[in-house]
Amino acid sequence: MKRVPLIARQTLALAIAVVPLLSTAPAANAAEWPAKPVRIIVAAPPGGTADIVARLFAHALQSPLGQTVIVDNKAGAAGTIGVHGLLSAPRDGYTFLLIQKGIASEVPHAMHVSYDPFKDIVPIAQLTRQGLVLVGHPGLPAKNLGELITYVKANPGKVDYANFGVGLRGQTIGVQFNRLAGLTTGTVSYKGSPPALQDVMGGHVPLMFDGPATSLPFIKSGKLRAFAIAYPKRIPALPDLPTFAELGFPDLKEVSWMALWSAPGVPPAVVAKMRDATLKAMQTPEIRQKIEDLGMEVGSPATSEELSVDVRESYERQGKLLRSINFKPE
Known part of the structure; x- marks a missing residue:
């Protein structure tokens, strides 16, 4: 029987010992997350609606996460600069994007973009709803x-x-x-x-x-x-303003929404933690009131999969309307 050299046996033993450690590394990282400040990219300028919403949630998330949450404004090019900021960041769960669903359902129709709206960005928590x-x-x-x-x-x-x-x-x-x-x-x-x-x-x-x-x-x-x-119903900020449906136009009720988005590849346990903390923050009276004061409603607890389906359906409707007027993207 051929003997295995000592160095080879030592190398094999070391590899066998390291494998379990490697397999548990993502779980350990997720358990320790967040170990440093979390960044939320806002694809809008300071003072805008998205910026206001981002700062509301950044403040509300700091306590449950136990870390500073930084708002990083990257405005321009209909939100695509913010998307590129998300996609260029490490997939370690320390960078998220706050933007309207239109970044996936509308912008790719309006202009040529370098990202895939259904593969490169993932909505993880709906923050606001508006018409x-x-x-x-x-x-x-x-x-x-x-x-x-x-x-x-x-x-x-x-x-x-x-x-x-x-x-x-x-x-x-x-x-x-x-x-x-x-x-x-x-x-x-x-x-x-x-x-x-x-x-x-x-x-x-x-x-x-x-x-x-x-x-x-x-x-x-x-x-x-x-x-x-x-919108499907009247909003608290304008209680006397009727909906189009009330006035005979039931098709005019599409809900726009703002969400927290992630890039694919972020550890699922980290995404789940961020989503859970965000959903809990949405239920605080302060957040709910401030969002209503902006003429919006607090987002629903829809899952990432449900939000992605809504994005796809909105994308198809928008494309159909634009094709009907022979629209050509910039």
């Missing part, structure tokens, strides 16, 4: 949605919508509403809600579909008139 509000200049002769439809029909092609980004939901919901109501309008695209809202309030463009968080202060101050909200 889009149809707002207009207060000088419009219409006081409600019925009067607005009558007014637009009497002025075919003379009334425009402002939108917060070409190829995004703010544009395509106008297309959808026009078809349902039998209207003919134009559209004017802007880079974000603030400049679009300024032109609506200035009387340069009469109408816009906008998120409640950015339009709410102007609605309450009388600088904008709200006609209806595309």
Whole structure:
């Protein structure tokens, strides 16, 4: 029988001893997580809605996680800079992304992106839910949605919508509403809600579909008139504002949401810990009230798989609408 050299036997023994240690390393890391500050990338500038939400959760998560939670703003390119920041970080569970679901369901239709929206980013916890509000200049002769439809029909092609980004939901919901109501309008695209809202309030463009968080202060101050909200129910911040469904347009109820996202490859136990801590934070009265004050609702406890299905369905609907108007991505 051929003898195995001593060095070879020692090497084999060492390898056998190390294998169990290697197999338990991820579990040990997950048990110790977080051992250093956690970073949340926000694909938006400081002071914006996403930034406000991120800082609310960063503060609320510090106690249960036992670590500082840092908000890192990486705005630009419709959120794709934030996505690249997430994907370039180590997959160790210390970097997450906070952004709207549109980063996966809308942006890939609107522009050429270098990431796969269904493979490269994973929604792990829904933070907020919101709809889009149809707002207009207060000088419009219409006081409600019925009067607005009558007014637009009497002025075919003379009334425009402002939108917060070409190829995004703010544009395509106008297309959808026009078809349902039998209207003919134009559209004017802007880079974000603030400049679009300024032109609506200035009387340069009469109408816009906008998120409640950015339009709410102007609605309450009388600088904008709200006609209806595309959401399954009325929202606490605008209890007198009817939904489109109440007014005869049940198809206009899609829910937009903001979520915490992870890159694939992060240890599942770490993702589960972050998700659980986030869901618990959402139930605190302070978080719930502040999110309602922004014109939104606290997110649901939907699973990552359920959120991914919703993203896919929204992606398909958005693509169909854009193809119907022969839209070409930038």
